[in-house]
Amino acid sequence: xxxxxxxxxxxxxxxxxxxxxxxxxxxxxxxxxxxxxxxxxxxxxxxxxxxxxxxxxxxxxxxxxxxxxxxxxxxxxxxxxxxxxxxxxxxxxxxxxxxxxxxxxxxxxxxxxxxxxxxxxxxxxxxxxxxxxxxxxxxxxxxxxxxxxxxxxxxxxxxxxxxxxxxxxxxxxxxxxxxxxxxxxxxxxxxxxxxxxxxxxxxxxxxxxxxxxxxxxxxxxxxxxxxxxxxxxxxxxxxxxxxxxxxxxxxxxxxxxxxxxxxxxxxxxxxxxxxxxxxxxxxxxxxxxxxxxxxxxxxxxxxxxxxxxxxxxxxxxxxxxxxxxxxxxxxxxxxxxxxxxxxxxxxxxxxxxxxxxxxxxxxxxxxxxxxxxxxxxxxxxxxxxxxxxxxxxxxxxxxxxxxxxxxxxxxxxxxxxxxxxxxxxxxxxxxxxxxxxxxx
Amino acid sequence: xxxxxxxxxxxxxxxxxxxxxxxxxxxxxxxxxxxxxxxxxxxxxxxxxxxxxxxxxxxxxxxxxxxxxxxxxxxxxxxxxxxxxxxxxxxxxxxxxxxxxxxxxxxxxxxxxxxxxxxxxxxxxxxxxxxxxxxxxxxxxxxxxxxxxxxxxxxxxxxxxxxxxxxxxxxxxxxxxxxxxxxxxxxxxxxxxxxxxxxxxxxxxxxxxxxxxxxxxxxxxxxxxxxxxxxxxxxxxxxxxxxxxxxxxxxxxxxxxxxxxxxxxxxxxxxxxxxxxxxxxxxxxxxxxxxxxxxxxxxxxxxxxxxxxxxxxxxxxxxxxxxxxxxxxxxxxxxxxxxxxxxxxxxxxxxxxxxxxxxxxxxxxxxxxxxxxxxxxxxxxxxxxxxxxxxxxxxxxxxxxxxxxxxxxxxxxxxxxxxxxxxxxxxxxxxxxxxxxxxx
Numbered sequence: 078x079x080x081x082x083x084x085x086x087x088x089x090x091x092x093x094x095x096x097x098x099x100x101x102x103x104x105x106x107x108x109x110x111x112x113x114x115x116x117x118x119x120x121x122x123x124x125x126x127x128x129x130x131x132x133x134x135x136x137x138x139x140x141x142x143x144x145x146x147x148x149x150x151x152x153x154x155x156x157x158x159x160x161x162x163x164x165x166x167x168x169x170x171x172x173x174x175x176x177x178x179x180x181x182x183x184x185x186x187x188x189x190x191x192x193x194x195x196x197x198x199x200x201x202x203x204x205x206x207x208x209x210x211x212x213x214x215x216x217x218x219x220x221x222x223x224x225x226x227x228x229x230x231x232x233x234x235x236x237x238x239x240x241x242x243x244x245x246x247x248x249x250x251x252x253x254x255x256x257x258x259x260x261x262x263x264x265x266x267x268x269x270x271x272x273x274x275x276x277x278x279x280x281x282x283x284x285x286x287x288x289x290x291x292x293x294x295x296x297x298x299x300x301x302x303x304x305x306x307x308x309x310x311x312x313x314x315x316x317x318x319x320x321x322x323x324x325x326x327x328x329x330x331x332x333x334x335x336x337x338x339x340x341x342x343x344x345x346x347x348x349x350x351x352x353x354x355x356x357x358x359x360x361x362x363x364x365x366x367x368x369x370x371x372x373x374x375x376x377x378x379x380x381x382x383x384x385x386x387x388x389x390x391x392x393x394x395x396x397x398x399x400x401x402x403x404x405x406x407x408x409x410x411x412x413x414x415x416x417x418x419x420x421x422x423x424x425x426x427x428x429x430x431x432x433x434x435x436x437x438x439x440x441x442x443x444x445x446x447x448x449x450x451x452x453x454x455x456x457x458x459x460x461x462x463x464x465x466x467x468x469x470x471x472x473x474x475x476x477x478x479x480x481x482x483x484x485x486x487x488x489x490x491x492x493x494x495x496x497x498x499x500x501x502x503x504x505x506x507x508x509x510x511x512x513x514x515x516x517x
Numbered sequence: 518x519x520x521x522x523x524x525x526x527x528x529x530x531x532x533x534x535x536x537x538x539x540x541x542x543x544x545x546x547x548x549x550x551x552x553x554x555x556x557x558x559x560x561x562x563x564x565x566x567x568x569x570x571x572x573x574x575x576x577x578x579x580x581x582x583x584x585x586x587x588x589x590x591x592x593x594x595x596x597x598x599x600x601x602x603x604x605x606x607x608x609x610x611x612x613x614x615x616x617x618x619x620x621x622x623x624x625x626x627x628x629x630x631x632x633x634x635x636x637x638x639x640x641x642x643x644x645x646x647x648x649x650x651x652x653x654x655x656x657x658x659x660x661x662x663x664x665x666x667x668x669x670x671x672x673x674x675x676x677x678x679x680x681x682x683x684x685x686x687x688x689x690x691x692x693x694x695x696x697x698x699x700x701x702x703x704x705x706x707x708x709x710x711x712x713x714x715x716x717x718x719x720x721x722x723x724x725x726x727x728x729x730x731x732x733x734x735x736x737x738x739x740x741x742x743x744x745x746x747x748x749x750x751x752x753x754x755x756x757x758x759x760x761x762x763x764x765x766x767x768x769x770x771x772x773x774x775x776x777x778x779x780x781x782x783x784x785x786x787x788x789x790x791x792x793x794x795x796x797x798x799x800x801x802x803x804x805x806x807x808x809x810x811x812x813x814x815x816x817x818x819x820x821x822x823x824x825x826x827x828x829x830x831x832x833x834x835x836x837x838x839x840x841x842x843x844x845x846x847x848x849x850x851x852x853x854x855x856x857x858x859x860x861x862x863x864x865x866x867x868x869x870x871x872x873x874x875x876x877x878x879x880x881x882x883x884x885x886x887x888x889x890x891x892x893x894x895x896x897x898x899x900x901x902x903x904x905x906x907x908x909x910x911x912x913x914x915x916x917x918x919x920x921x922x923x924x925x926x927x928x929x930x931x932x933x934x935x936x937x938x939x940x941x942x943x944x945x946x947x948x949x950x951x952x953x954x955x956x957x
Contacts, residue, residue, distance in 0.1 A: 088617045089601070092565035096621045097628065100562050116896050118873035118903030122540050125532035125647055126566070126633060130590065142591050149637040150570065150584040150602060161529070162590060177528045181536045183870065183920040187903070188537065193566060197589040207565055224885065224906035430623065433558035445664065456556050463558030463627070466664035480623040 091200030092207045101428025110211050113236045114189035122188045124170040127161045137364045143196040163195040167212040175216050176398030185217040203383045203414050214407030221404045226370045227343045229408040244351035244377040250360040252367045253333030261325045262299050271361040277307045307359035313338035316356040368392040385415045431481045432461045438474035439489035458513040531640030532647045541868025550651050553676045554629035562628045564610040567601045577804045580605050583636040603635040607652040615656050616838030625657040643823045643854045654847030661844045666810045667783045669848040678789050684817040688797035692807045693773030701765045702739050711801040717747045747799035753778035756796040808832040825855045871921045872901045878914035879929035898953040
């Protein structure tokens with residue numbers, strides 16, 4: 078990709094697709110992420126792409142608008158109401174899955190899930206209508222250890238470091254502090270407050286104040302408190318000092334602050350060079366189901382690009398689908414969002430155009446049956462091998478190998494076998510036995 | 518799964534989901550299939566789940582009815598016409614992909630694709646609304662070598678053998694013979710004839726005759742010819758003899774017969790024990806786009822179960838999306854259909870419930886920080902390691918390891934390290950160095 082910005086050009090706006098050499102890199106990423114998640118004992122699952130509308134809806138105002146419902150094409154135009162829809166994240170489907178599969182699972186249930194999600198939003202840089210999310214979550218019965226809040230963050234950091242995506246800034250908060258702020262402001266709960274303050278980076282102070290007044294009935298002092306609250310950022314000391322200065326203290330604020338400060342202190346030791354992991358009370362994430370820690374991460378080099386990693390703790394999500402309380406905590410890595418950004422900034426090295434390692438080629442003296450028999454023999458050594466059928470001229474076969482980036486061409490001319498290294502151009506006598514030995 | 522039939526029980530009818538230990542087997546299958554396809558030089562791609570309705574529609578009467586269109590939930594009830602829909606196979610999307618990416622690809626373009634597809638059909642045994650297909654196709658410019666007709670079949674046979682799915686019967690025909698039959702019967706082309714004869718196994722002779730009369734205007738002699746035609750099955754000799762006996766010969770019939778008989782003769786040598794690869798002129802597949810060889814495969818032990826593998830040659834599919842002619846041939850392995858059948862017949866060995874190899878455990882003397890530091894050290898040797906936080910009692914930790922099938926528990930008691938083999942129960946002194954050496 079030679080340092081030139083790659084223009085992403087999709088057949089349908091918002092629905093990414095890649096050439097084989099780019100897909101090869103994406104596959105390596107998926108494999109590497111799976112390795113990291115498995116190294117911490119997380120098992121892979123997949124859930125259907127589809128859930129009932131009832132399962133998906135009412136989890137946050139922005140996402141509700143973006144749900145893609147399914148209708149059989151034959152029924153379009155009929156006044157049917159949609160019952161099924163494509164999932165927009167992997168957290169809600171997993172909560173439903175845990176409720177359904179409860180009797181078949183051992184708790185704490187630690188799973189990773191790497192699947193496509195869909196949101197009918199306006200496509201723009203980093204925002205797609207179809208994208209792959211890589212999620213890790215742990216769900217337990219009755220309570221889920223606070224240690225997992227740290228484990229999630231640690232795994233995300235390890236994963237992003239291994240993917241070599243460049244420096245990343247994590248911002249962490251705790252919804253309990255937001256709930257405590259709501260109590261302090263005389264509001265019944267923190268849901269609507271969190272929804273509004275989640276927009277603090279996008280809205281002007283004027284617009285934010287207007288929403289706080291009209292939707293929550295806050296007065297000027299309350300609005301000031303909210304705005305100051307959102308500016309509290311930094312390490313454990315900065316968070317504690319900031320909250321003290323604001324003069325907010327109640328059981329929720331104190332519990333949230335302690336959890337957040339402990340977490341920040343704990344993960345500091347696993348922070349790689351160049352990464353930032355800060356508290357930031359403005360972070361609340363757009364989903365209503367978070368109840369504890371919330372995470373968000375961005376590229377340090379592209380601060381205006383949307384968040385590349387996010388998650389949090391949810392105490393009551395599974396409980397919506399079954400009677401028992403099964404709290405969880407998880408983090409989601411926005412694979413497509415990260416991958417396409419590095420791709421368009423030419424920060425990725427392209428992969429292989431083909432998995433073929435050896436092209437069996439020859440002049441007119443080589444019959445198709447001979448070529449096939451030899452290819453099968455070489456394949457049996459564990460190599461990926463192909464033949465270009467119906468192409469008698471050797472130069473065309475060599476050009477094909479060159480165009481596809483096939484590293485070796487096994488050339489048979491008048492019964493003489495030679496292996497040509499396409500990188501160095503060196504050509505030398507070869508036998509299947511010698512080839513097999515060279516791979517062992 | 519101990520020889521007992523597993524009842525598949527999904528949250529939403531027609532949308533499969535599996536427990537982690539079953540998903541583990543499905544993942545191994547996907548990896549194994551990828552290895553087979555790569556060993557023949559096929560590169561992986563993925564296409565979006567979504568195509569335009571225009572791209573997907575009008576490829577076959579049955580499938581058109583089953584297309585799932587996407588509508589934003591907010592727009593349900595409005596009289597909008599759907600523009601986007603979920604793909605029902607991977608052939609049409611790949612043809613569209615090749616047209617779009619034409620300038621970025623090297624031909625012959627050999628790709629494999631393992632993705633979910635969706636069809637809004639009535640769920641029943643082997644028929645799901647969401648399912649994973651594993652497709653191999655080769656698409657070339659102007660012509661695609663007939664050798665690939667054999668390579669597809671060979672790869673499918675190798676793949677199914679490696680998956681150890683039991684004996685399979687492949688039925689192969691060639692659409693050109695069907696086209697020739699249409700000419701012989703005085704019909705303009707073979708499309709509608711193929712659609713009707715595709716139902717020969719499902720419809721009574723009476724019902725079939727009725728459709729041939731009303732939809733194609735065939736007389737009794739024509740109907741008899743069709744019914745005799747559909748009975749022509751077997752090896753190259755049986756096919757040639759059968760067509761001679763029917764007295765049909767014209768350029769299409771002869772070209773199709775030669776291609777089919779050559780193919781059957783060629784693949785005979787790679788046929789594994791227990792597998793059948795037969796010609797069968799009744800096979801035409803439900804898609805209108807096939808123009809040459811057509812394949813279909815079924816379990817020999819479950820002859821009434823739907824086809825588990827299918828495909829064919831299409832000369833004009835890519836041409837619908839660009840001006841140039843790019844013919845192709847491919848075969849699709851119905852992963853979900855095969856997998857769920859073996860699962861429900863208890864013919865699969867369950868996989869791992871967790872990837873964890875070592876649980877770090879201890880009595881009350883072990884601190885969380887010590888456990889984490891040790892887990893990180895063991896993880897650095899390449900092992901998958903976890904800790905069960907906040908569980909002080911060792912018996913609970915051992916029970917957890919046992920329930921999840923974790924093979925080793927690293928037990929620390931009063932600073933003494935022992936590794937317990939959960940299968941044998943043997944427990945012996947261990948160090949990280951000794952553990953690393955045992956894995957090397």
